[in-house]
Amino acid sequence: MSANARAASDGANARLRLQTLGRVARGPLRAASALALLAGWLLVPQAALIALCMQRAFVAHDPPIVLLPLLGGLLILLLLRAGLGWASRRCADHAVERIRVDLRGSIARALVARGPAWVRSQQSGALAERMGAHVDALEGYYGGFVPLRVEVVGVPLAILLAAFFVDRTVGLILLLTMPLVPVFMMLVGLSAQAASHRQLQALARMGGHFADRLRGLGLIRLYGRGEAELEGIRSSAEELRVRSLRVLRIAFLSSAVLEFFASLSVAMIALYLGLSYLGMIDLRAQPLTLGAGVFCLLLAPEFYAPLRRLATHYHDRAAALAAMDELAQVLDDARAATPVLPPTAPPAAALVSMRGITLRHAGSARDVLRGVDVDLYRDQRIALVGASGDGKSTLLEALAGWIPATTGAMERAPGLRIGYAPQRPFLFAGSLLDNLRLAKPDAGDDELRRAADAAQVLRFADRLPDGLDTVIGERGFGLSGGEARRIALARVFLRDPDLLLLDEPTAFLDPDTEAAVLRAILHFARGRGLVMATHSAAAQAAMAQTWRVHGGRLHATAGVAG
Structure with a gap:
């Protein structure tokens, strides 16, 4: 099997493990996704109320008393969206905690199943890192990426339909620029996963190295190896620093590019609306009202917001896949490597x-x-x-x-x-x-x-x-x-x-x-x-x-x- 085929197989296995692991908290994860989706859908009526208030205040010149019901409805929507976001976050946190407990229990059971002979052949510090930092690396995936997968489909689709209903040109701009974000996310995903994998390996090596030296501190001092061992710890810490900065560099660079594409798309919509108001572009049968323009401008950034958040959590997905690759070394059934021996009935009364x-x-x-x-x-x-x-x-x-x-x-x-x-x-x-x-x-x-x-x-x-x-x-x-x-x-x-x-x-x-x-x-x-x-x-x-x-x-x- 080639290196690329092996990497693809390992990635598929890691994704399957993540999917299987998430079943223990399927209910809270679905609730978090549904609540986040509902909060996103409420962006459309929220933007509509704001646009309607501006249209009546600056174009129709309605008195403030007439705007009070609209402002009251807007306040209710804001509070409702805040409450839905809080409830979604609570459900996601509950799911993450349940998954953590279940995974750590699975790791403990796997270590018991493998037996003390296998455990003694491993670095105890590295095993502790897998039980701790590697499990914690899944938090961003289940707490952020998984709930956002539903929101990133449902919310932009609702905004796109609303934009097409108000102005087809704005809807077309959104439709044509939307694929740029997920395509770029896929391109940076592979490098992010590889960098995260190397970072977690460096973290496990440093944890194992430090734990071993801590247990042998008396012997190290006896033989005067203190400075040499400190240098080894410095090297391990430096390797971890370099690996961590590489992960951050990929995350910041990809986020900057994604923000650039999103800002460029919003600027295109703003330019189209401005030129339409100045009479330099006329692509509509009816003149564009102030409220319609404000409505489109308010929804344009929100159209890309779920995609931008998903891009941020896409690195959490890469870290989770890398963590599952490392955890697979413990979770895979050790008995598969043990020869299947033919059963033999013990002599009568033999222990x-x-x-x-x-x-x-x-x-x-x-x-x-x-x-x-x-x-x-x-x-x-x-x-x-x-x-x-x-x-x-x-x-x-x-x-x-x-x-x-x-x-x-x-x-x-x-x-x-x-x-x-x-x-x-x-x-x-x-x-x-x-x-x-x-x-x-x-x-x-x-x-x-x-x-x-x-x-x-x-x-x-x-x-x-x-x-x-x-x-x-x-x-x-x-x-x-x-x-x-x-x-x-x-x-x-x-x-x-x-x-x-x-x-x-x-x-x-x-x-x-x-x-x-x-x-x-x-x-x-x-x-x-x-x-x-x-x-x-x-x-x-x-x-x-x-x-x-x-x-x-x-x-x-x-x-x-x-």
Whole structure:
């Protein structure tokens, strides 16, 4: 497929996504369009009343008292148009907010569906920019461009009919000059979309770069790389500035040209009317009245006003298409890239069954594990051992459903609940209780304390000033590695799983605390399956079976793995 064909296909897909996304707020968007159209139609009687007042005041010389009903009707029309415009804006804002919420929910669901393995391969700052700035880039499209599409057809058509009714020459001028605006909009649309796409890409890169450097600030200072990293941030910010100015340059240039065409058309009508009043042009059977001329002059700028506003929001459309191209990288179904594996019925009573599983990390050129055949049952106590980097954590992540298999088949028992405590558990900014409740939001205080006590969390929490209410920073700032692991273990206990997957749960613990944690794990694991990746001799001795990962293969106890 050529580059032009691919770009056309991507543009069509982006437009289809925008159309699909707008369905969630179809009602408010239609109401906003209808109200804006009605307000535009009222321009015709408004201009007619103004023209009639001037005709009666300056030509018929009617007393002011006679003009009061006309002025009262004009005031009512002005208030009505203002009210319709306000209501249209409210409906559009409501639609935009509904679309934002729905889209951010879709992005969150897509990230969950793709899994933590894919998320870890992305820059968290870039993902945050997509959730924030890229979603906000759709505001101008749904709040401005979509409602204007109806107005830009209905209002000029009504004005054109009114102009032809009053003076055919004015109507002809409007009819002949009208196509100039949309044609020019189409010409600048492609370049505007390309510029907006590059700007959003630069914004995502800068956000990801800055977020990564912020997380590694301590390491940057330790190695004296502060100035070099500041220069990198300056370069990213400069690139974003250049991209943004290019978008603004296209917007201002196109707006200036469109204003020129609109002003030229209005000037042509004004020149025709002026020459007609001076008697230098006579294209009418009846002389042109002052009221008719004023009516045409009032409607001429309003004829182009919706087109000019649409031209302004046409750049919002380009930005929305560019944003959807970027968001498609997250929203597209990740499962489409995952091989469809043949279903295999697990052996009776097995919690998990693997047959010929091959595991490979996203973007990696080699397999981590090959030909894995295992069955996991209740009351199994398995120590998963091997050198660092041989694939112990990868196997646990596959069992937990975090990463898909490249080949082979894996079956889980229906309704299987899995509790996974990774080697580097993520703790959110908040209290220790908030982090525990993540596993079971409706857990009572007594239940939380029992789980914390079993995981030996209270050993250090009771020494803190606020106990379990103590607030920690993002990623567990303020806790040691062993303390963070015990929080993760307490989460597993609260989840009440059928299968426990624990990655180095006793690392960084003193012997007494390690023995207490192992006793709690073994007690909790009764009637459940347990797989524990560990380097600890005490933990290995406490398990009934040992699986060894070496050379990309899993060597397990006879009868459990092939």
